[in-house]
Amino acid sequence: MAYEDFLVQKDMDFDVLRGEIFIIMGASGCGKSTLLRHLIGLKPPVTGEVFFDRQNLWKLPQRERQSMLLKMGILYQSGALWSSMTLAENIALPLTAHTSLRAREIADLVSLKLA
Structure with a gap:
């Protein structure tokens, strides 16, 4: 697992079974956000x-991958935004993932929300 060109984690392997609650914890910079991405x-x-x-999530066609992603959820400790994205990109993310709206819409x- 890498962030840009920097190796953050290697040899990571885990299973999360249906109905389990899984927590990712660690020090700042250890790769939690990269793993979630x-x-x-x-x-x-x-x-x-x-x-x-x-x-394999990343070998699925995009439409099938999006359908799979609707089956999981994430709860952030403090409702955090993705620091690697702009505010507009953070707002657009759930609309892109969970609606059939076109990019222009x-x-x-x-734009309306940020006005």
Whole structure:
């Protein structure tokens, strides 16, 4: 698992079973956010694979991957935004992932919210 060109974690392997609550904890800079980006489909891993329901998440067509991602949820400790994204991108993210709105419609809605 890498952040840009920096190796953050290697040889990571874990299972989360249906109905389990899974917590990712660690010190600042240890790779928690990078791991989440891989798990929720924001960024493909540089090496390795992410499986969900026994399917390789990043080898699925985008539409199927988005459908798979609707089956999981994330609860942030303090309702945090993704620091690697602009405010507009953070607002657009759930609209892109959970609606069938077109990019132009999403951009218009985000502009209204930020006005």
